[in-house]
Every structure is written in structure tokens, then in C-alpha cells.
Amino acid sequence: MISSLWYLAKVFILIGAAVYLAVLPGSVQIDWQEYTITVQLGVVALMLFITLLVVSFLTGLIHEVFMLPKEWNRSRFERRRTKGHQAIVRALSAASAGDYKNAYYLAHRAQKFLPESESGLSLLLQAHAAKGRGHELDSETAFKALLKNADTAILGVQGLIQKAMLEGDYARALVLAKESASAQPKNVHLLKPVYDLEIRNRLWDEALLSLDKIAKHKIMTPEEIKSDRAGIYIVLGDRAREENRFNEASKLYKKAFGADAGSTPAAMRLARVDLDMGQRVAALAVIKKNWALTANPQLLGLWRELCPQDKKDQRTTEYRWMEWVAEFHPESHEALLAVAETAIDHNMWGEAKAALARAEKIRPSRDLYLLWVRLEELTGKNPEVIRQWLDRSSKAGSGAHWICAKTYRVFDQWTAIVEPEGFFNTLEWRETPNMVDPAAAEWLIKSA
CATH class of the missing domain: 1.25.40.10 (Tetratricopeptide repeat domain)
Incomplete structure (x- = not known):
């Protein structure tokens, strides 16, 4: 409605301008050889106005004619782009349903429709669909095509590296990663695959150099x-x-x-x-x-090994030595257990009970109750009390251990490489899930 009114307003403005120019007073005289032409000024102004409108219309028409191929190409590009996006959506649906043959066809169709700058996802779908069909050569070709685009190069590298690693060829995977990083020096994120594979190939000196570059670019x-x-x-x-x-x-x-x-x-x-x-x-x-x-x-x-020697009173020296380390962390459960164990070793029953009582207030643990068992065996020797402590130890947590962050396996000692997976530096010191202590369970069964 508003656009129609605005169109009518423009028409009336043009008519008004034409009428105004037509009724302007005065005349224009043109002498040419023996001819004299006298024209009213309004008519001249109106003719000039009409000429301007015709020229404007013709130039616009010529511009539209010349722009017609470009507009047609743009319209064709948008239609192809829409078809490409539709094909990608259908390829994703087919891949999620396990129909890798159809997924590969649709991804290939999407690649034909989409411009090269937007073909990354279609190539990635082709690679995984070909891999799902068992066509390793087609999969590798698609991954290599991803390397040509800086935005998708990391996807191509990861795909080729994964393929090489699944084949157990870590050396080739490293070569591929290095070639890709050299071809695209500005893509600093390619340094991480290189570093990971240097670790995997046990090239420690090279890995240190790569780690320096990673630190410089703040990738980790x-x-x-x-x-x-x-x-x-x-x-x-x-x-x-x-x-x-x-x-x-x-x-x-x-x-x-x-x-x-x-x-x-x-x-x-x-x-x-x-x-x-x-x-x-x-x-x-x-x-x-x-x-x-x-x-x-x-x-x-190690702290116990570093205890100084005192020929006069080694017993007190060792106890004070362990108490000293516990003072650094008064709330350390394990440090108090070490103090209690040292006291038990030197028959310092009162000190041992005091340390165990403090440790129990912090938290219960299997080691804590086993020390209570040991203390009772050396002092009261009451089977019922021992049984109670063992029963508690079987229900208590086992404390902290080295646990692999990826496999969740428990290790007694730290190791740089978790075998057979080959994971590097994945062990963390943390609490383990509650597990029944075999020794305590066996004692309880025998005494039942």
C-alpha cells in the first residue's frame, strides 16, 4: 500500500514538473541561415526534461542488458549452492544411517555444486564414506584434496595421519604431518600433529624443538x-x-x-x-x-631415607624427622600415616595412636585401618578388634594412585608411556575407586 502511494506521488511530481516547465513565460529564438525559429521557453524546457528522462531510461536499459549475463551467473551460482547444501544434509543423514554408498554419491554431488572455498565438508564426507565402504584409495584422495585449502588442511592431515596410524605406519604419518606443516607454515595448528607423532615415534629431541614452537604460538x-x-x-x-x-x-x-x-x-x-x-x-x-x-x-x-643418623637416639630422630615433613602439610592424611608407621616401627604406641586418630579425622582409608590392625596385633592382640579394623579397611577407599586419564587404568608407579596404547604423559595422581582389599577379604573369610 505504501509503495503504491509513493509510486503515485512520483508520477504526480513528474506531471507537475512537466506542466510547470510548459507554462514558463518567455521564448527562445534560433537563427540559422535565412531561417528564424521562435519557440516558447516552456516548450524548450519540457523537451529538455523529456530528453533527460529518455536518456536516463535508455542508459538503465543498456545497463540491465549488459548485466544480464552476470545476474544469470549469480542466480545459477545460488541455485547450485542451494543444491550443494541440500546434498550435504542428505549425505549426513545417509552416513548416520550407515548408507555409505549413498552418502558418498551425495557428498560427491555436493562437491560438484559447491564452490571450492566451501567444498571442505563435502570432501570430508566423501573421505569417511569411502572409508566406510572400504575404498581406501578414494578415501585417501579426498583427504589429500582437503590439504589444498588452508581452512580444511588440518582435517586432511588428521584423516591421512589416522589412516596411516591404523595401518601401524607411524613413520609415514609423521612424514605426512611434516609435509603439510611445511606446505602451510602460517597454519600453526599443524604443529600439534607433528609433535604428537614425534612423541609416538620416540623422537624426543625433535619433539622438544616442536614443543618450543607450540609454546611460542600458544597452541597448548x-x-x-x-x-x-x-x-x-x-x-x-x-x-x-x-x-x-x-x-x-x-x-x-x-x-x-x-x-x-x-x-x-x-x-x-x-x-x-x-x-x-x-x-x-x-x-x-x-x-x-x-x-x-x-x-x-x-x-x-625418599624422605625417610634422607633421615640423618643419630647414634645416641635414632628412634627419636626418625620420629621427629617424619613429624617435621608432616608439619609442611598438617592436613596431609598420608603424612600422618607415615608418622604413625614410624612410631609403630619404634614401639611408640601412644604417638602412633595419636597420629592415627588425627589421620582418621581427615578421612578414612584402607592404609589407615591396616595400620590400626598392625598396632592392635602388637599391643592388645584382640581378634575382635582386629576383625573390626579389617572390616573397615575392606570398605574404605584405597587412596590415590597414578591413573591414566585416557584408559583409567591404575599404576603403582609413574611411567611416561602407557603401553600398549602408547599414550604419553597421561598419568595423573588422584583418588581411585573403592576396591576390596584382597588381604583383608581373605582374613575375614578365614576367620568367619
Whole structure:
């Protein structure tokens, strides 16, 4: 309605302008040879106005004629693009239903309709559909086509790498990743697959260089970078130690601890090497620093070894030594258990009971109740009390262990590589699910 009124308004404005120009007073005289032409000024103005309108109309018409091929191409492009998007949607539906043959056909159709800049998803669908059909060659061709576009290159690399890894050819996967990273130096995210495969191929020195580049471009978090760098230095240090290159192992462990002072595996290895080399003070400093950061109970064994010797009263010295480490973390359940165990070892029953009571207030645990069992066996020797403690131990949690973040398997000691999967640096120190203690269960069954 409004557009119609506006159109009528424009018509009336043009008519009004034409009438106004036609009635303008005055005349225009034109002399040409022996002819004299006198025309009213309004008529001249009206003719000029009409000429302007005709010229404007003709130029617009000519512009439309010349733009017709371009408009036709644009319309054709939009129609093809719409068909391409529809084909992708149908290909996704077919793939989700397991119809890989139809999914491949529709993805191929989508690629024909879509421009090259938007063909990434269709190529990816083709690759996975071909893989689902068992056509490995077509799958590899589609993945390689993804490498030509910077936006989809990472998808192509991941697909080719996954294919090579499934075939067990990690060396080829690394070559593919490096070639892709070299071909697209500005795509810094391709550094991560290169780094992962260098780790997988146990190329530790090259992995350290790649990790420096990753840190520069902030592809991984600072915590992940610190942890991985420490893990790599630990692996190198372990290898040097196995080959009896103790000085080199010590340097590598120092680099690992320097990269991540919160790494308990690095601290334990460095302290052990220092202790074996007679550097007790250095070992003690490492353990104290890591214990202050982590309170990891696996450090307590080394701390006990570092206890100074006192010929006059070794019993009190060892007890005070363990009490001292517990003072760093008064709420450490494991530290109090270590104090109680030391007290039991030296027949300090009152101190042992006090430490166990404090530990029990923090939280119950299997180790706590087994120490109560041991204490009762050495003092009261009451079978009923022992049975009660064992019953509690069978129901209590087993405490923290090294657990793989990917497989959730439990390990007693930290290892850089989880076999047979080959995962690197995936062990975390955390609480394990409650499991029945076999020793306690066996005692309960026999005494029933």
C-alpha cells in the first residue's frame, strides 16, 4: 500500500514538473541561415526534461542488458549452492544411517555444486564414506584434496595421519604431518600433529624443538607444555641412567624438575640420582620443594631415607624427622600415616595412636585401618578388634594412585608411556575407586 502511494506521488511530481516547465513565460529564438525559429521557453524546457528522462531510461536499459549475463551467473551460482547444501544434509543423514554408498554419491554431488572455498565438508564426507565402504584409495584422495585449502588442511592431515596410524605406519604419518606443516607454515595448528607423532615415534629431541614452537604460538596450555617438557626430559634421563651415564641423567632430571617443579616423578628421579651420587643436601632440597607443592605421599619413602643418623637416639630422630615433613602439610592424611608407621616401627604406641586418630579425622582409608590392625596385633592382640579394623579397611577407599586419564587404568608407579596404547604423559595422581582389599577379604573369610 505504501509503495503504491509513493509510486503515485512520483508520477504526480513528474506531471507537475512537466506542466510547470510548459507554462514558463518567455521564448527562445534560433537563427540559422535565412531561417528564424521562435519557440516558447516552456516548450524548450519540457523537451529538455523529456530528453533527460529518455536518456536516463535508455542508459538503465543498456545497463540491465549488459548485466544480464552476470545476474544469470549469480542466480545459477545460488541455485547450485542451494543444491550443494541440500546434498550435504542428505549425505549426513545417509552416513548416520550407515548408507555409505549413498552418502558418498551425495557428498560427491555436493562437491560438484559447491564452490571450492566451501567444498571442505563435502570432501570430508566423501573421505569417511569411502572409508566406510572400504575404498581406501578414494578415501585417501579426498583427504589429500582437503590439504589444498588452508581452512580444511588440518582435517586432511588428521584423516591421512589416522589412516596411516591404523595401518601401524607411524613413520609415514609423521612424514605426512611434516609435509603439510611445511606446505602451510602460517597454519600453526599443524604443529600439534607433528609433535604428537614425534612423541609416538620416540623422537624426543625433535619433539622438544616442536614443543618450543607450540609454546611460542600458544597452541597448548602452559601447564600442558610444562608437564610434557618435564616428561620428555624424564624419558631421556631414564635412558641415560639405564646406560650408566649418571652425570648426564642428573642433568636431564634437573632440566625436567626445572621445567616443572610440581612433577613428582622428576623430583623423585633427581633426588634418587643425587642420593646415589652422595649429594644428600641437594636431594633433600628437591624433595622439600616438591613436597611443599604437591604433598605426594610417594615422596615419603625418599624422605625417610634422607633421615640423618643419630647414634645416641635414632628412634627419636626418625620420629621427629617424619613429624617435621608432616608439619609442611598438617592436613596431609598420608603424612600422618607415615608418622604413625614410624612410631609403630619404634614401639611408640601412644604417638602412633595419636597420629592415627588425627589421620582418621581427615578421612578414612584402607592404609589407615591396616595400620590400626598392625598396632592392635602388637599391643592388645584382640581378634575382635582386629576383625573390626579389617572390616573397615575392606570398605574404605584405597587412596590415590597414578591413573591414566585416557584408559583409567591404575599404576603403582609413574611411567611416561602407557603401553600398549602408547599414550604419553597421561598419568595423573588422584583418588581411585573403592576396591576390596584382597588381604583383608581373605582374613575375614578365614576367620568367619
